[in-house]
Amino acid sequence: MGSKTAARNAQDDGGRRDVYKGAMSSASPDLRTVHVDLEARAYDVLIGAGILGGLGDFLAAGTFREPVAIITDARVGALLGERTQNAVLAAGLSSFMIEVPPGEGSKSLEVLAHLHSRLARNKVPRSGTIVALGGGVIGDLAGFAAASYLRGIHFVQVPTTLLAMVDSSVGGKTGVNLPEGKNLVGAFHQPKFVVADLDALATLPPREFAAGMAEVIKYGAIADRALFDRVANGVTAEDDDLAEIVEKCVAIKARIVEHDEFETKGERALLNFGHTIGHAIEKATGYSRYLHGEAIALGLRAAAWLSVWESGLPEAEAKKIEAALLDNDLPLELDRKVDREAVLAALGNDKKVASDGGNRWVLLSKLGEAKSGCEISLEVAAKAIERLVA
């Protein structure tokens, strides 16, 4: 496609980073930028404390048009909505806010239809912009609204949870759930840029911060031993090197997404380390008992032991993963009351509609090195799940 789509987005390309830095130079000398090189759909992830105030300038520096629709949930909206809207208005862009109820329930076709209707009634044109202000649910929902309204409009991610900053806001996966399963409807729709303001993490409940750390530990485990060692002893929202940690995670994800944007080659599947059993646990517990990151923590522990049994991970390194989860206040043990048969059934079930086909099992050969497309029998998976029960 090259030239044609390139022309569509050329205005959003090269030279933007300097603009961002110019816009932020006084406010935040520590602005970090990770470039996601997807040619015509390339963009930057901006990371720093207090950078949300620059959102309007970032928008104005681009070719984005008003009105700017800020989509958020009632909880985040109460904390950051006004500040976000003021940042947009201060740059001379008109803006309105749409709040949806907090929680996974908003990732539905019904709430999506409500967003479409609000966008249409506010006469947002194709050149308009959606800002997704919130965690993973808001990013996925607002991102798909942006992908589908008028066959696609501009879209900016403002992740407010650690999990969204290091994972869901980067890479262009958007979507909603069906009664039949999670994320079954959606689009690959890359944001125009991502603003990860670390100050937002100060407002996060400790349990939510810890949930995000599960993904951080995952990045270290699959791709960066030094990152793993750094975070293994525990990370808090106050740590001086938090920006550097987030930057490293985003850079790992960016490199993987660059090589496999549409998840067709197996590389993007590496990001699913710990997610196969994690997703099954979420499904078997009705998506209510564990936060996503907590279920992933359990999945990481199970995947560590699968890696010991099936791909030569030294036992000592599996124990390091367990210790890292523990030191970041993540659960190590699956509640006895959880029906393990249901977890196994969810694993089997998932297979047929799995968007990652045969690449679902990701194992480590050592800390910092992962491979996808591994074959694991249900018996061995069952053994790993039993390992989680105290």
Added chain:
Amino acid sequence: MGSKTAARNAQDDGGRRDVYKGAMSSASPDLRTVHVDLEARAYDVLIGAGILGGLGDFLAAGTFREPVAIITDARVGALLGERTQNAVLAAGLSSFMIEVPPGEGSKSLEVLAHLHSRLARNKVPRSGTIVALGGGVIGDLAGFAAASYLRGIHFVQVPTTLLAMVDSSVGGKTGVNLPEGKNLVGAFHQPKFVVADLDALATLPPREFAAGMAEVIKYGAIADRALFDRVANGVTAEDDDLAEIVEKCVAIKARIVEHDEFETKGERALLNFGHTIGHAIEKATGYSRYLHGEAIALGLRAAAWLSVWESGLPEAEAKKIEAALLDNDLPLELDRKVDREAVLAALGNDKKVASDGGNRWVLLSKLGEAKSGCEISLEVAAKAIERLVA
């Protein structure tokens, strides 16, 4: 983007045409092929009488996977459903059919959700394929289902109306309507190939065939004087050169879409000649009085006179357009009972959310030559609308 997305679709590229021709050589020596060169998203439009029977072979020649979900409406399904499904089954691919009610009402988020649910319950994987069997409504609806289910699966257009063959099945526009307006939600999602079996036109009510001729006349008017002259005296489903006429229209659309896939440069707007007032008439009459092609015929007549007044089209050529519409059994006159104020209001209203921005008015300088982005005052537009009233 080039290489990355190219890799995603490389298996569907070059060499396919020979395969199609090989698959069809005995059945239809007259198979015509128009290539739509969108690089990684390139595809062929196959045109010929009786080629629907080759659908399974075309699918099997590609890398498409089962199950094949055939989406159609109850009317087309009764006529062509079994034949279509047999063609797929004969190639050894599993298949199931989803029927929706006929008519524009099915282009809704509610029917889309029903399709998503049926696809999920039938465990269609990301490598599965949707076949859109029907007219423009089915192509738009099933195309958007294919664009959004599992973030995008394969999709084949089997247009069964003249209008869908020459217009809506080519170019990748998919979508549904909102209560707030038509086509407000959708995606650009190109089909993997298009099968235009002219035999399907024999089952079409004459009024529907005529409606398709409005778009054919449009292609001649904007880009091909010889085509215009050929069709000006009237075309029927039995004409020997129908395949050639459809091929010429598709080729015109293909060249325009190749230069402006995402409708950002004004070229694609050329396809909207006659559509600005046509859409306003449809809106003002509740989308019930006129078929889309009939409203476009009225819009073409109005646009012809606007072209005389504003862009130097010779009056004799405007009259040729009127004669061509008449000789193809299309309406020339707007019913007196239609509220012209409502038509004008629809024109003004449309502006704000218009996906084609400032390029909405397309005028001719002579037959076969059009330009987009023209400025027309509401007063002059009103004069053109009055011209339609007997």
